[in-house]
Amino acid sequence: MAVRMLKARHSVQILGRNGEKTRGLVEFLGAGAQGGGEGAVIEGGILFLAVPFEEAKKSVSFYGDALAGRVIVDISNPVDLATFDHLLVPAGTSAAEEIALHASPEAFMVKAFNTCFAKPLESGSVAGIPLDVFIAGDSEQAKVKVSAVVAASGLRPIDVGPLRRARDLEAMMLLVMGLQVSPEHDNFNWDTSLNLLP
Template sequence: MAEISIIGSGHMARGLARAFLRAGRAVQILGRDGRRTRDLVESLGPGATGGITGAPLEGGLVFLAIPYAEVHNAVLELGDGLEGRVVVDVTNTVDVATFDGLLTPLGLSAAEQLAEMLRGRAEVVKAFNTVLAATLETGSVAGEHLDVFIAGDSEDAKEKVSALAAHAGMRPIDTGPLRRARELEAIMLTVYGLQVNPEHENFAWDTALRILP
């Protein structure tokens, strides 16, 4: 039985799965594209299982590694299966058509919208949205560990996510209540802008945000 369920089968799902497998945790991958999900699971090897979104969830921690625009439908598909679990929102809301704005309403984060959708049926934690997929695969940048910024209203839920990040070799940093997700999402507008700016040749989606020391 997997301890962690990851919704999605793209680059972020792969990165998260590899990080958690390194920590010795079993992962369940659920995606809409059966073939893509199967290929991902097979590439991950022992400890990974898969299925179609809507299948019974195994993990007490559920990671939404899908685009922001797909979250609402995913929550509907997962339905009562989310009851009593910790749902980790890793989405970013940068408008990738322009890299010049966020898709969320002013003064509201995707994580807060998710919490409103769930209406107390599950605890919502914002985490891992500031960690890029490529860096999760390698586990570090330039030999340095990754920082994972975490926000949520449940201390118990944040502790579970923090412990997982620490076991995967990363440093969890508690940034406060769920409303701090607004800043965690907004900062990625700058990060994404640097990644796609041709004047910054050293940024190639394998950089990281860190607090020193």
């Protein structure tokens, strides 16, 4: 995520609980990146929750009103990693919608990047094709901001509609991740990416 944001010429603030890991990541990223611990003042207008679903709920609760007016991007896939056969959220909702319930009501929740895995995201493409980033949210202004950052980073933003579409994006990844871990599908791995071809 941070590599793409730096490519888009945005500065990046990495906040983490593990100071050593945070420092290592900031040093790896180089110019434009800075770090801080949990509780540090958030400086950016767009916050990417690059943590698992349950931790994301804790993070937005922890920061509370400090998130008011900011765009929060949930990238999580609430998949049961023990079995890869079901989601950890009740039917009729999504991780993004659940996280939004714990966030400041003045924050703008967006679902994006959950279909992009780490290695392809860092490179920005697979087989020479830029990654698609599917974006769901109820605030058009927030989606425009996220779309602009996505496009500036060399990826293709695709607005898929309101935040409830996060349910579809997460369910889609349940299927994909199940294929990735299945020994019956050698061609699927953690470098697999989803793209819509013209």
